[in-house]
Amino acid sequence: MSHQDELPVNRAILAVRDLEKSFDGVCALHGVSLELRAGEVHAIVGENGAGKSTLTKIITGAIQADAGSIEVRGHSIERNDPNVSRALGIAAIYQQPALFPHLTVAENIALPMEMGSSRQTVNWKSRNRRATSLVESFGATIDPRRLAGTLSMADQQIVEIAKAVGADAKILLMDEPTAVLTEREVERVFALIRRLKADGTGILYISHRLEEILAIADRITVLRDGHRVACRNAAEVGRSELIEMMVGRSIASVYPKRPVPIGNVALEVRGLSNEREGLRDISFAVRAGEIFGLTGMVGAGRTTLARTLFGLAPAPSDVFLAGRPHRIHSPADAMRFGIGYVPEDRRRNGVILEMEVAGNISLANLKSVSRRGLVSARSERELAVRYVERLRIKTPSIATAAGKLSGGNQQKVALARWLATRPRVLILDEPTQGVDVGSKAEIHELIVDLAERGMAILLISSELPEILGMCDRIGVFNAGRLAGILASSEATQPRIMSLALGHG
Amino acid sequence: MRIFEETIRLARTWSREIGVAATIVLLYAVLFFGGRTYFSAENFGDLFLANLPVLIVSLGMLLIILTGQIDISVGSQFAVCSVIAGVAAKAGMPVALAGLAACAAGALFGAIGGGLVAFLRIPSIVVTLAMMIALRDGLRWSTQGAWIENLPPGFQWLSLTQSRFTTAMAVLAVALVAATAAGLRYLKAGRAVLATGSSEAAARITGIRTDRVVFSVFALTGALTGLAAALNAMRFHQIPSNAGLGLEMKVIAAVVVGGAAITGGSGTVIGAVLGVILLGSVGTALTFLGVSAYWEQAIQGAIILAAVAINLAGRRRE
Incomplete structure (x- = not known):
């Protein structure tokens, strides 16, 4: 009777069996099997390095498995490559939309369809028509003549999905598709995923955000160290159980927050405005030892506040540090006054990927490792070794390029750089974004540890469980204003959401 | 109302080209009131022929810049191809065949550079810098600096009258421009x-062989450079062995002034053509306005900076 019953839901449209893959003798996948049914969202979870990306690359044909088989709709694929997989209706959607920013929406959707045909010319009218009808069938309105680069991230992701559907993809691989979206945008993409499900598309969904996975997935496959540890119905597993399966050990409490003695006010702002950046009338105070959470939609002002406090977007207002007014004009000012800032998007703003770990750590502390204006290699090395040990950064050596480390360890390098400046106030912007579960727990532990030593911490995060689990108080942004400040005892996800959406 | 919105949309899409076109109109308005002698058929014919090589090569350069690459060896390619056309003609080849030889040589140079960039993934600025020096000095060594003289009759002006030749070149230029524009849009x-x-x-995920694309635009630009060199040689009765000095800069400047992004992906044929017209008109315009010709390069530089600044500002707004 329901729409679902008409579909062959139990037939696997994609089946991989006993996949094996090694890189230079290191085993990345060990006998992994997985089935994707029509109309199913099948999530793959695992820590970084568990084999998720190797698995998806084998399915899209970017790399070849050493052993094992891939079947699409019952037909075994002899030799997979990107063209073969595309022809079989497999499409991949990545974290960052891989669109042509300078080309129109219509062209972005049309190009993959046209690549297969032998026609050498393009018909703009039919391109625009097809793009419009596809996008409209998703319930979205996007002008097909707009340049893709001018769309919002969510619209770009929707165009990305339209592109795949237009090219007749029946098997969609989504790798962290919501990583750059706000919560409201995520809902739009989820609505689209549900629609695709109803049409019988099978979706392999990879994400670090377990809440999302539990909300959208039908089944969940857990990978660990290249092995499949479990395949479960999403309705039958909980968050903590998933984490345990992923890390292979039980994490006693997911958030290690401990009560610590709260000291004097370390940082206070009164009626801070930054008109040019859309920040209005912000007042709050953070005390030593306190973790103050800042949340709200992306673009609501959280990062702008951080940039204002750190002098990257200076505002004509005073900031009170330990009770004394200061005007912060530049990052150099902020650092002099004892403020440290670990920005979001570590690959772009945080670590310098080509530079070695030691250089990255000493970068904000060159004065302290220099003698008579010359950097002392020995002090630099000592500083790096000290922080690599203290933060348990997993790196072959302090001379390794930071770009070679895993995401979690890169984040720790960025943290180490700012810890070494011994700030009294530390601003952390999305410190655990795109970091695997194990490193995430370690970073949380470290934050708590810093608070315990009397640092005042501003923690910016979009992840509500993290905000709720880590912070003493929570400031919620809405449209450039601080819509409310909640004590952790009175904060709940619904209350934060309603404040963030302006219903507070 | 709809027509109004549509006009605004078009104006926005073509804002860069409209800006360059407006500057050209302004320049010619000043010339019109400053000295009527500028507006003679003869003057325009000369101006057109002098800038024809820049126009032809800029069509290829636009393609290269659109793919995100650059070719600074076109000036040296131009010199070698000029000499090849002359030597071939002197060796008794029909003029058409001599022209074809120059095209083929250019295509070969382009293919070598493009191959190194596309398949060996060497940065194009390095590859074409090496090509630029090697071709220029190789030519100097092999010709010992001597010019090609005593060209066969029928080589100069293709045995047409000068005005007929100019007309033929105008037809060719329009055809090349239209073909490039249509090819970019509809192929x-x-x-x-x-x-x-x-x-x-x-592009690679979409199934486009990007290495072949890059290789092809370099080879095509080489062929266009050969064609431009052969046609340019036909204007004189001798061929210098140092032709095309600084051509690469003129061509790149025209494409950039025309609104193409140096990082690739964005730019139009109309823009590049307008860029050639603007930069090509400045020099003679100065002479006619009685300004020292020494200012030409400085003013061209200022135009390039202004164009890039305006483009960047426009892109930031987006």
Whole structure:
């Protein structure tokens, strides 16, 4: 009777069996099997390095498995490559939309369809028509003549999905598709995923955000160290159980927050405005030892506040540090006054990927490792070794390029750089974004540890469980204003959401 | 109302080209009131022929810049191809065949450079810098600096009268411009060029062989450079062995002034043509306005800076 019953839901449209893959003798996948049914969202979870990306690359044909088989709709694929997989209706959607920013929406959707045909010319009218009808069938309105680069991230992701559907993809691989979206945008993409499900598309969904996975997935496959540890119905597993399966050990409490003695006010702002950046009338105070959470939609002002406090977007207002007014004009000012800032998007703003770990750590502390204006290699090395040990950064050596480390360890390098400046106030912007579960727990532990030593911490995060689990108080942004400040005892996800959406 | 919105949309899409066109109109308005002698058929004919090589090569350079690459060896290619055309003609080849030889030589140079860039992934600025020096000095060594003289009759002006030749070249130029514009817009290969420059990773995922695209635009530009060299040689009765000095800069400047993004993916044929017209008109305009010709390069530089600044400002707003 329901729409679902008409579909062959139990037939696997994609089946991989006993996949094996090694890189230079290191085993990345060990006998992994997985089935994707029509109309199913099948999530793959695992820590970084568990084999998720190797698995998806084998399915899209970017790399070849050493052993094992891939079947699409019952037909075994002899030799997979990107063209073969595309022809079989497999499409991949990545974290960052891989669109042509300078080309129109219509062209972005049309190009993959046209690549297969032998026609050498393009018909703009039919391109625009097809793009419009596809996008409209998703319930979205996007002008097909707009340049893709001018769309919002969510619209770009929707165009990305339209592109795949237009090219007749029946098997969609989504790798962290919501990583750059706000919560409201995520809902739009989820609505689209549900629609695709109803049409019988099978979706392999990879994400670090377990809440999302539990909300959208039908089944969940857990990978660990290249092995499949479990395949479960999403309705039958909980968050903590998933984490345990992923890390292979039980994490006693997911958030290690401990009560610590709260000291004097370390940082206070009164009626801070930054008109040019859309920040209005912000007042709050953070005390030593306190973790103050800042949340709200992306673009609501959280990062702008951080940039204002750190002098990257200076505002004509005073900031009170330990009770004394200061005007912060530049990052150099902020650092002099004892403020440290670990920005979001570590690959772009945080670590310098080509530079070695030691250089990255000493970068904000060159004065302290220099003698008579010359950097002392020995002090630099000592500083790096000290922080690599203290933060348990997993790196072959302090001379390794930071770009070679895993995401979690890169984040720790960025943290180490700012810890070494011994700030009294530390601003952390999305410190655990795109970091695997194990490193995430370690970073949380470290934050708590810093608070315990009397640092005042501003923690910016979009992840509500993290905000709720880590912070003493929570400031919620809405449209450039601080819509409310909640004590952790009175904060709940619904209350934060309603404040963030302006219903507070 | 709809027509109004549509006009605004078009104006926005073509804002860069409209800006360059407006500057050209302004320049010619000043010339019109400053000295009427500028507006003679003869003067325009000379101006056109002098800038024809820049126009032809800029069509190829636009394609290269659209893919996100650059070729600074076109000036040296131009010199070698000029000499090849002359030597071939002197060796008794029919003029058409001599021209074809120059095209083929250019295509070969382009293919070598393009191959190194596309398949060995050497940065194009390095590859074409090496080509630029090697071709220029190789030519100097092999000709010992001597010019090609005593060209066979029928080589100069293609045995046409000068005005007939000019007309023929105008027809050719229009055809080349139209073909490039149409090819970029309506051919799958043309779309592949834009896609490659806009996002190489996305292009590869889409199934576009980006290495072949890059290789092809370099080879095509080489062929166009050969053609430009042969046609340019036909204007004189001797061929210098140092032709095309600084041609690469003129060509790149024209494409950039025309609104193409130096990072690839964005730019139009109309823009490049307007860029050639603007930069090509400045020099003689100064002479006619009685300003020292020494100012030409400085003013061209200022135009390039202004164009890039305006483009950047426009892109930031987006």
